[in-house]
Amino acid sequence: MVMKPFELAQTPALEIDRVSHRYGARVALNDVSFAVRQSSFTVLLGLNGAGKSTLFSLITRLYAIRSGQIRIFGHDVANEPGAALSKLGVVFQSRALDIDISVRQNLMYHAALHGIASKRANERIAQVLDRVAMTDRSRDRVGNLSIGQMRRIEIARALLHQPRLLLLDEPTVGLDIKARADILDHVRQLSVTEGIGVLWATHLIDEARSGDDVVVLHKGSVLARGAISDVVGQSGGADLREAFNRLTGVADQGELEAAR
Numbered sequence: 001m002v003m004k005p006f007e008l009a010q011t012p013a014l015e016i017d018r019v020s021h022r023y024g025a026r027v028a029l030n031d032v033s034f035a036v037r038q039s040s041f042t043v044l045l046g047l048n049g050a051g052k053s054t055l056f057s058l059i060t061r062l063y064a065i066r067s068g069q070i071r072i073f074g075h076d077v078a079n080e081p082g083a084a085l086s087k088l089g090v091v092f093q094s095r096a097l098d099i100d101i102s103v104r105q106n107l108m109y110h111a112a113l114h115g116i117a118s119k120r121a122n123e124r125i126a127q128v129l130d131r132v133a134m135t136d137r138s139r140d141r142v143g144n145l146s147i148g149q150m151r152r153i154e155i156a157r158a159l160l161h162q163p164r165l166l167l168l169d170e171p172t173v174g175l176d177i178k179a180r181a182d183i184l185d186h187v188r189q190l191s192v193t194e195g196i197g198v199l200w201a202t203h204l205i206d207e208a209r210s211g212d213d214v215v216v217l218h219k220g221s222v223l224a225r226g227a228i229s230d231v232v233g234q235s236g237g238a239d240l241r242e243a244f245n246r247l248t249g250v251a252d253q254g255e256l257e258a259a260r
């Protein structure tokens with residue numbers, strides 16, 4: 001018997017299935033479908049207003065899903081929220097740490113919210129701080145860290161309960177070039193070493209690397225999705241920047257930056 005491809009494939013870490021969302025008359029997401037494979041690094045590429053934050057709000061259940069389905073490791077977010085969200089870690093655009101207490105205290109507090117007992121929490125905190133190379137800062141007050149270091153702690157925090165899907169919404173905003181490259185490297189490594197499916201939302205084309213998957217979201221619609229090499233090949237462009245420009249009709253990255 002010949003097996004169909006979908007029977008051979010693993011369950012995706014995340015499936016967005018025909019999701020639409022409106023704010024009143026404004027369509028923010030229009031029939032959006034794509035998947036994040038397990039252990040993959042998927043770049044959700046879109047300009048200001050593309051719908052990235054709306055999509056994150058639906059995945060995390062901040063907003064109710066009115067049209068379409070979202071599944072995390074096969075669990076429907078609307079019908080099985082406990083099973084779905086237990087596998088999910090999120091780094092939102094807005095700052096999530098209490099700057100007046102230490103890194104460790106922040107992480108202990110978050111572990112308690114997830115019901116992780118203190119012995120296990122101590123072990124996990126040691127592991128996640130090691131993952132983001134911040135072990136030596138555990139007793140520091142968060143307010144004394146640089147913005148890039150805070151971002152790393154936010155990523156460590158999102159990893160405490162051992163999620164298998166990690167969402168990051170514009171995680172490098174406000175970081176200098178070195179901190180940006182460091183965070184990208186750390187998260188890319190996580191997808192490989194920990195087998196985590198990563199969805200990295202950004203407007204910066206140069207954060208995508210060959211080997212990544214990409215989803216081009218523009219004005220609420222998916223214009224292209226798949227391996228970067230395929231998306232570039234199908235567009236007829238020379239690289240992802242040209243592919244993005246052709247797909248969206250946006251002139252260049254300068255315009256993309258200016259749109260923010």
Ligand SMILES: Nc1ncnc2c1ncn2[C@@H]1O[C@H](COP(=O)(O)OP(=O)(O)OP(=O)(O)O)[C@@H](O)[C@H]1O
Pocket residue numbers: 023026027028046047048049050051052053054055
């Ligand atoms: N609460 C809201 N009420 C009305 N319209 C909204 C609301 N939130 C977002 N929108 C609109 O929905 C569309 C998608 O916005 P969204 O914030 O999801 O995009 P984004 O890709 O995350 O952009 P950004 O990079 O600015 O965060 C935009 O047209 C935006 O103006």
